[in-house]
Amino acid sequence: MNQHSQQPIIVWFRRDLRISDNAALYHATLRARPIIPLFIFDTDIINSLSSDGAAFNFQAECLQDLNEGLQRIGGRLFCRKGKALQVHAKLIQEASPSAIFYNRDYEPHARDRDRAVEQLYRSHGIEVQSFKDHVVHEPEEVLTLQNRPYSIFTPYMKAWKSLPVQSPFPTPAKITVAPVESCGILNAHDLHKQVTIPRPLCRGGETQAKKVWEQFIRTSLASYSSNRNIPSIKGTSRLSPYIRFGCIAVRTLYRDLLALKSIPIEAFLNELIWREFYQSVMYHFPDVLTASYKRAFDTLPWNTDTEFLHRWRSGHTGVPLVDAGMRELNQTGWLHNRVRMVVASFLTKQLFIHWKQGEEYFESKLLDIETASNNGGWQWAASTGVDPKPLRIFNPELQAQKFDPEGVYIKTYVPELQNVPLQHLFAPHRMSLDEQHRCGCIIGKTYPRPIVDHRLASEKFKKAYMQLLR
Ligand SMILES: Cc1cc2nc3c(=O)[nH]c(=O)nc-3n(C[C@H](O)[C@H](O)[C@H](O)COP(=O)(O)OP(=O)(O)OC[C@H]3O[C@@H](n4cnc5c(N)ncnc54)[C@H](O)[C@@H]3O)c2cc1C
Incomplete structure (x- = not known):
């Protein structure tokens, strides 16, 4: 193997804290190079986010589980804390990566950050690859016949359903890592975030997400449309924190739903589509984040x-x-x-x-x-x-x-x-x-x-x- 083929690929985890059906991780492993699985505790985000410490503890649980998942396939997670651009600039010096792979995020500030990071890597002649992962269909994919974004749900949903869907990506069987320094996994206490929520809904992580999803399919999906409005029972999936942190892929959910021949899935699927509709609204009309759409x-x-x-x-x-x-x-x-x-x-x-x-x-x-x-x-x-x-x-x-x-x-x-x-x-x-x-x-x-x-x-x-x- 020549020295060039040993140059690692950075896989930058963000809203995709899992090893299964992860587009960026899967594509990186196809290159047969060492990988640096990276998570950044981005101080710009940490300082601007008002989230309770419980959300940061949930994230830490997700990262812990991700680290264990990576260890099962021969790797581990490396964490850094700082401004994303500065962390990347330092890593380029330290690790001489051949490429960086990550899954796309559609929030305006994340898109700005990713553009800057991409520019940085390209200015060093380093390959940048980004992937669709947080949604089944991206905002640019679900458009009217005039190539315009939808602002009404029902036609959006019909267009969404008419598009072909990517199958889940296999979990890599084995990876080799290129070790770099890591600050370890930081929780609310480490990040100086106060915890005010005494009994968080659930523990974070891919392992938990899978269990919650499987149990929901077994016990509640069939009655979802009749029970989903009753707050005293577990009539809905309670997957939202897992979907938010990417502990489970929406592609996987979609594939699993389609495989259930005898259970009605439309009501549940439509809720997943509402989520993507709002991603599309935010992407195409970012002003909604600061003012009323009307x-x-x-x-x-x-x-x-x-x-x-x-x-x-x-x-x-x-x-x-x-x-x-x-x-x-x-x-x-x-x-x-x-x-x-x-x-x-x-x-x-x-x-x-x-x-x-x-x-x-x-x-x-x-x-x-x-x-x-x-x-x-x-x-x-x-x-x-x-x-x-x-x-x-x-x-x-x-x-x-x-x-x-x-x-x-x-x-x-x-x-x-x-x-x-x-x-x-x-x-x-x-x-x-x-x-x-x-x-x-x-x-x-x-x-x-x-x-x-x-x-x-x-x-x-x-x-x-x-x-x-x-
Ligand atoms: C004022 C308000 C604020 C909300 N804020 C959030 C938020 O910050 N994060 C969030 O994930 N959802 C939000 N929702 C949507 C919805 O309430 C939650 O997604 C849902 O309650 C999560 O519970 P569940 O996982 O059991 O949902 P299920 O009924 O099991 O639905 C499955 C998944 O579909 C998605 N989903 C379901 N309903 C909606 C919806 N109406 N809009 C968008 N996505 C949906 C979620 O990812 C959810 O996990 C908000 C709704 C309202 C009215």
């Missing part, structure tokens, strides 16, 4: 009352389903989709607080924080985004009656309401004083009075919204 709605007379915002964040609004949801988020770093929609609608359309405030709070708490989906979800809930629908304002009381009819979810997260009879559970403030005493829940003392009147608040929002539409 700009005029930024001029609504949004409420800047911090007391309301604080009550919403902590789950003390006096509206049981909203409070249960916010407390689930604060305790586990995750929230059921139905309840995400309810709390988001409540913040924007009842408290009249700008969706940006909610988006930021979710960013600080969610383990599955995905900029595109979070932004898309918030703008959808606030009716300021793409895919226009007639204005709809969720009534949290009716939502609770419909989706938590026995009050199991509410009682799990709002223990003050434990003994409130079911007929009053969704609006406990309507109990008489006698009833309050009988169940030990005194409104205004044990549990707050609702901070807004649903009907009045809805009318106010509707009026302001409709005025802008005219």
Whole structure:
């Protein structure tokens, strides 16, 4: 073997913390060269991200599992901390790589960073290869006949489904690494990130992701369309943190779904497509990250009352389903989709607080924080985004009656309401004083009075919204 063939390939892991069905890793191993499996604790990201320490611990668990996976095939993970460009400049000097391979990221700041990194490597005559991996179909692939991006989900979904899908990439059987110095895997404590979430939803890592997916297929996929809106049961996959960190590939999910001949998969598949739709919206309309897609709605007379915002964040609004949801988020770093929609609608359309405030709070708490989906979800809930629908304002009381009819979810997260009879559970403030005493829940003392009147608040929002539409 000549010296040139020993020049390593850097495989830069980012949102793809797994060894199975990993496009960049697989393609690097085809070259039969030593590999430097690299993860960078990017200080630009760490310093700008408001995420809770629990998300950094989740990431550390993913990296630990990735390292173990790499060890099983003869390798290991090398970590560095610093600004991405500087880390790469140093590695070029130290390791004289022949190439760098990575999977593409569609967030605007990541695209800027990757352009700079690519330029750096090319300026040293080093090959750069990037791959599609975070999505089944990239934003540039799902376009209208006029080559324009979609802003409405249904035609996007139809176009998405009409495209051929890449099969999963095999897990490499063996790799050889070119060792470099490593700072080791850093967790929240090492990165000086405070952990406020006491009971994170799940542990990170490819091994866990696979188990969660297999169990979901075995126990819940068949009933997904009927159970997916019930927050008290495990009716959805709870894969979102794993998908976010790339512990499982969406190609693999798609392949596994298609193999299930006797189980209806459409409802679940459509949710995966919603995720890619929002990636596409962020890619083609990056301004949505700083302003409403429908700009005029930024001029609504949004409420800047911090007391309301604080009550919403902590789950003390006096509206049981909203409070249960916010407390689930604060305790586990995750929230059921139905309840995400309810709390988001409540913040924007009842408290009249700008969706940006909610988006930021979710960013600080969610383990599955995905900029595109979070932004898309918030703008959808606030009716300021793409895919226009007639204005709809969720009534949290009716939502609770419909989706938590026995009050199991509410009682799990709002223990003050434990003994409130079911007929009053969704609006406990309507109990008489006698009833309050009988169940030990005194409104205004044990549990707050609702901070807004649903009907009045809805009318106010509707009026302001409709005025802008005219
Ligand atoms: C206000 C708001 C904010 C949100 N923020 C995020 C976020 O930061 N990260 C995130 O992954 N999802 C976000 N969602 C979408 C959705 O709530 C979560 O993906 C879902 O609750 C995750 O649970 P699950 O894995 O059990 O989902 P499942 O129902 O099992 O769905 C499977 C996968 O499909 C994707 N998915 C499902 N629903 C949606 C959706 N509506 N939009 C985009 N992707 C979807 C997720 O990757 C999910 O893991 C948000 C929704 C709203 C209304």
